[in-house]
Amino acid sequence: MVCTHYNMLRLGLLAVAVTSATVASRSLASPHDFLDVFAQFTQHIRHQTDSDKEAFSKASQCMNWFYRRQHQKPAPPPVQGVAWNNPGQYRSSLIQSSSECDTKYPGGLDTVRKDFQQTQSSLSVSLTFYEFALVGDKDDNNTYSANELQDILHALELPADTAQGTAAHLKSLTGIFDSIHTTQGMEALMKSMGTLYEQGYRFTSSDKANLDRIMK
Numbered sequence: 006m007v008c009t010h011y012n013m014l015r016l017g018l019l020a021v022a023v024t025s026a027t028v029a030s031r032s033l034a035s036p037h038d039f040l041d042v043f044a045q046f047t048q049h050i051r052h053q054t055d056s057d058k059e060a061f062s063k064a065s066q067c068m069n070w071f072y073r074r075q076h077q078k079p080a081p082p083p084v085q086g087v088a089w090n091n092p093g094q095y096r097s098s099l100i101q102s103s104s105e106c107d108t109k110y111p112g113g114l115d116t117v118r119k120d121f122q123q124t125q126s127s128l129s130v131s132l133t134f135y136e137f138a139l140v141g142d143k144d145d146n147n148t149y150s151a152n153e154l155q156d157i158l159h160a161l162e163l164p165a166d167t168a169q170g171t172a173a174h175l176k177s178l179t180g181i182f183d184s185i186h187t188t189q190g191m192e193a194l195m196k197s198m199g200t201l202y203e204q205g206y207r208f209t210s211s212d213k214a215n216l217d218r219i220m221k
Contacts, residue, residue, distance in 0.1 A: 040171045043149045049179045050135045057128035064121040067106035071114040126189050137198050139212040160200040
């Protein structure tokens with residue numbers, strides 16, 4: 006009987022020790038290891054998209070000012086990737102007079118036309134990358150599973166070592182977004198999108214509704 010009680014006591018102490026070690030291990034783990042990569046990644050893209058929309062709106066309005074001054078009708082611009090067609094949302098607070106456009110674009114119509122194309126391209130990249138991020142959430146539950154995250158990293162040709170932790174993966178994702186946005190590497194982005202589609206990922210009705218919300 007004494008032996009049985011002794012063994013039970015040893016088992017109890019062992020269980021306490023294991024539990025304490027587990028708690029201690031978790032407390033030492035970086036909180037970034039438990040990041041919501043989907044939420045953080047899409048938020049990063051949305052911030053850039055908002056900036057791109059404002060820049061595009063400014064260029065759009067100033068181009069209209071210059072065209073009206075020359076009594077010309079602006080030609081419809083080429084659309085690359087996903088385009089945003091609601092520049093009027095920001096107009097009341099961005100450009101108040103044609104003099105502001107003269108100050109911003111001293112080179113006149115040629116200068117603003119180049120900026121218009123540049124800002125439209127930047128916005129298209131941001132929106133297309135946001136579409137990519139949504140497509141990567143295969144089951145539309147607003148989070149990336151381990152498999153989904155691995156597929157996204159592989160599609161973008163990024164390191165996908167699970168030992169790196171979610172903080173490292175998030176840094177890789179935001180870094181490649183910033184790089185592609187700067188270089189306007191739409192071709193590389195579309196290649197990555199195609200890789201996801203080849204693996205059964207799709208742009209769903211839920212993804213469309215989500216994308217439409219940030220395009221407004």
